[in-house]
Amino acid sequence: MSKSWSVVSTIDEPKPLVLAFVSYYLALGAEEVHIYLDRASEETRDIQEILHTRSEVSCTICDEAYWQQNAAKQPAHIPRRQRINATNAYRVTKSDWLLHCDADEYLGKVEAVLAALETIDSENDYVLVPVAERVRTEEDDPSALFSEFFRRPVSRAHHDQTIALYEPYGEMLQNNVAGHTLGKSFYRTGRSMTVGVHTLNEAGVTGRVGARLNFQALFHVDDLTERSFIKKLQQRIVRGHGPEKTQAPARKAQLQFVKDHMGAPETLSAFYRGLKKITPDQAQTLHDNGWLMRYEIDPLPSIAQYFPEARVALTVDEFDSLLELT
Structure with a gap:
């Protein structure tokens, strides 16, 4: 059984x-x-x-x-x-x-x-x-809450490669992921x-x-939606759990960026896209390295x-x- x-x-x-x-x-x-x-x-x-x-x-x-x-x-x-x-x-x-x-x-x-x-x-x-x-x-339907492309965390040996892949936001990712x-x-x-x-x-x-x-x-x-992703980071800052209270370097960098641009929605939108929406070239690189999966x-x-x-x-x-x- x-x-x-x-x-x-x-x-x-x-x-x-x-x-x-x-x-x-x-x-x-x-x-x-x-x-x-x-x-x-x-x-x-x-x-x-x-x-x-x-x-x-x-x-x-x-x-x-x-x-x-x-x-x-x-x-x-x-x-x-x-x-x-x-x-x-x-x-x-x-x-x-x-x-x-x-x-x-x-x-x-x-x-x-x-x-x-x-x-x-x-x-x-x-x-x-x-x-x-x-x-x-x-390829995603932009109106849908769920979609089917996922990236895998990678080993630290690929740190420099992933940093370059997501520039200028590469330092805000840890081992290829934002979370x-x-x-x-x-x-x-x-x-x-x-x-x-x-x-x-x-x-x-x-x-x-x-x-x-x-x-x-x-x-x-x-990142169910762009707004929800940014709002959760903003809430952490407002509730006293901002970059000063965060140890993980990538998350700390995310929170610092959001804190520095609280009143700049267009900048925060670009930040979200840089972290969470991949270009065709980025998708190809992830696929070629076995770091992208579909589910x-x-x-x-x-x-x-x-x-x-x-x-x-x-x-x-x-x-x-x-x-x-x-």
């Missing part, structure tokens, strides 16, 4: 993305989907009501009462909140494995992933799924552990043994299947209009 698996995510996103995430993972075969909504509002209460129409879904609103019960008060840093929430889900899940990822991260190649999990030695507490990051190309390079993990259940954001060996946790898949199967769509992520049919009453288009205009309300 194949091992069962579930997924957990802490989310602060508009309703269409929450429904996309939940329905996508239900369609993949997740036994349970555990959602922690990162703030209390009329919208999150509406989302919770919709999600609870599905018996496979647990949805918790992380309001003041929740944090009083779990951490005395809401932790200031998102990773801390994510670890608490994921560990709570870990303690109650009935599945053999629990995947912890973000709302903009979509598991792919699920048959290969599950087959690999079957072969993992019992000494391994977690299995890291390597990431690929979505990029926009000239994280690690991936996210499945955690073997039934053990005493605090679930990590990426792996168990973080935030002072040591001594845990993990395995790593040898292929990319987590597809990171961190379709389309949650819309799953939303129609699991939440047929929902009116969701998954378009750029729809998503951007909802950002104005958050």
